[in-house]
Structures are given as C-alpha cells and as structure tokens.
Amino acid sequence: MKDIIITRDLAYPIQLVWEAISNGNQLAQWLMTNDFQPIVGHEFTFTTDPAPGFDGIVQCKVLRIVSEQTLEISWRGGPLNTILQIDLEPIPGGTRLILRHSGFAGFNNLMPRFFLGIGWKGKTMKQLDELLASSHAKGH
Amino acid sequence: MSYIANNQDAFKAIADPGRRRILDAILLDEKSITDLVTLLGLSQAAVSQHVKVLVLAGLATARRQGRHTFYGANPVELRTVNAWLHKYERFWEGKLDALEAHLAQKIN
Numbered sequence: 686m687k688d689i690i691i692t693r694d695l696a697y698p699i700q701l702v703w704e705a706i707s708n709g710n711q712l713a714q715w716l717m718t719n720d721f722q723p724i725v726g727h728e729f730t731f732t733t734d735p736a737p738g739f740d741g742i743v744q745c746k747v748l749r750i751v752s753e754q755t756l757e758i759s760w761r762g763g764p765l766n767t768i769l770q771i772d773l774e775p776i777p778g779g780t781r782l783i784l785r786h787s788g789f790a791g792f793n794n795l796m797p798r799f800f801l802g803i804g805w806k807g808k809t810m811k812q813l814d815e816l817l818a819s820s821h822a823k824g825h
Numbered sequence: 826m827s828y829i830a831n832n833q834d835a836f837k838a839i840a841d842p843g844r845r846r847i848l849d850a851i852l853l854d855e856k857s858i859t860d861l862v863t864l865l866g867l868s869q870a871a872v873s874q875h876v877k878v879l880v881l882a883g884l885a886t887a888r889r890q891g892r893h894t895f896y897g898a899n900p901v902e903l904r905t906v907n908a909w910l911h912k913y914e915r916f917w918e919g920k921l922d923a924l925e926a927h928l929a930q931k932i933n
Contacts, residue, residue, distance in 0.1 A: 689914045693921050697928045705927055715923040782924075784917055 688787035703753040838882035855895035
C-alpha cells in the first residue's frame with residue numbers, strides 16, 4: 686500500500702517549525718494532548734475523544750530524532766501499527782515539511798494487487814471497475 | 826478522529842495473513858470451505874473461523890447452493906477500506922492546517 690505523504694512549504698524558520706513538532710506543549714496545541722518527550726525510546730500517548738471501537742488513545746514511541754531535521758515515531762491506534770515520520774528542510778523563505786505515514790498493516794500485501802491490479806492475475810483497473818459494477822448490480 | 830473506528834473489523838480481518846490468503850483465493854471465484862482447505866492447506870477449523878471473520882467484517886459474502894455454501898470477496902467493502910485511508914490523509918491535512926495556524930500565532 687502506498688504511504689500517506691504530504692509536503693507543505695511553511696513560511697516560517699526551521700527552528701520555529703522544529704519546536705512546534707518536537708515540544709510536547711506545542712504538539713498539544715495543533716495535534717493532540719500528549720506526554721511526548723524528545724528522547725529516543727520514550728514511550729508516550731496521544732489522546733483524543735474516544736469513539737465507538739476506538740478508545741481515543743494512540744500509543745507511540747520515539748524512534749529517531751535528528752534536531753531540526755527528522756522526527757520518527759511509531760503510531761499505534763486501534764488495529765493500526767504504523768510509523769509517522771516528519772522531515773524538515775530549509776527552503777528560501779521558510780521550511781519544507783514532509784509528513785510520511787507508513788506501514789498500514791494488512792494493506793501491504795493485499796491492497797496493492799487489489800487496487801492497482803499489479804500481479805493479480807493480470808487484472809487491470811478497468812476490469813476491477815467492471816467487477817465492482819457487477820458486484821454492485823448484485824445488490825451490494 | 827472518529828473515523829478511526831470505521832472499518833475496524835475490516836482492518837482486523839485483513840491484518841491476519843491467513844485471512845489475506847483466503848481473500849486472495851476468493852477474489853475472482855467463489856470457493857467452498859472444502860475448496861479452501863484443499864487450496865491453502867489449512868485446517869477446516871481454521872478456514873471456517875477465518876471465513877466467519879471475513880463475512881462479519883463485510884469483506885466476504887456467503888451464498889448457499891444446495892448443501893454447500895460458497896464464499897466470495899466483497900470488493901465494495903474492500904474499496905471502503907481504501908477510502909478509509911484517504912480519510913486518514915485528510916486528517917493529516919487538517920492537522921497541518923492547524924500547525925500553520927499555530928506557527929502564525931507564535932510569530933506574532
């Protein structure tokens with residue numbers, strides 16, 4: 686499965702952006718309540734409102750920190766066991782932020798073949814659409 | 826972030842390698858429990874249990890024909906799971922908007 690990758694160019698100096706993503710109090714202001722500490726191996730949680738089937742707690746662990754450059758944490762919420770990585774790069778007039786959320790369990794083997802048709806009995810997206818259409822016609 | 830609850834069952838269902846193999850096997854053609862046991866070399870009990878989980882998660886459908894039940898993949902539900910990923914993407918877009926607002930406040 687493809688990772689979620691989002692790139693944002695921010696009109697703010699890299700020190701300021703780094704502070705916003707590596708300081709627990711600041712993370713709480715734009716992301717979620719947490720007990721984050723910028724220490725590799727530190728285990729912490731992000732908490733949000735519970736929803737049916739989700740206790741509102743994301744279990745995390747700091748995996749990698751390179752000051753003003755990279756923050757990598759594990760991200761486990763419900764059945765999801767994923768990795769969140771945020772990279773910063775200086776650009777003229779500010780900072781480029783690249784967020785990558787990867788490792789969606791269960792998708793890795795099944796989904797690429799199912800949705801992209803790669804190696805899946807030579808099925809193409811068109812054929813998949815036909816399959817979906819016929820499935821829909823059967824009353825799903 | 827309530828959408829994290831959506832498709833929980835589907836996520837759990839496809840997190841298991843045995844169930845992914847079954848889904849693969851029934852993606853194009855319906856199969857009976859006996860077919861799956863022969864095809865995958867798993868025990869009848871294991872196949873039955875996996876199939877039950879897939880059906881409950883909405884990822885597979887059961888169709889009775891005479892004395893046999895045939896199982897097929899439900900691609901519509903699989904597509905729903907894929908849509909769930911896009912929701913997560915939108916979650917991050919929203920959070921990065923919040924980050925920008927936070928930074929704007931910091932600099933002023």
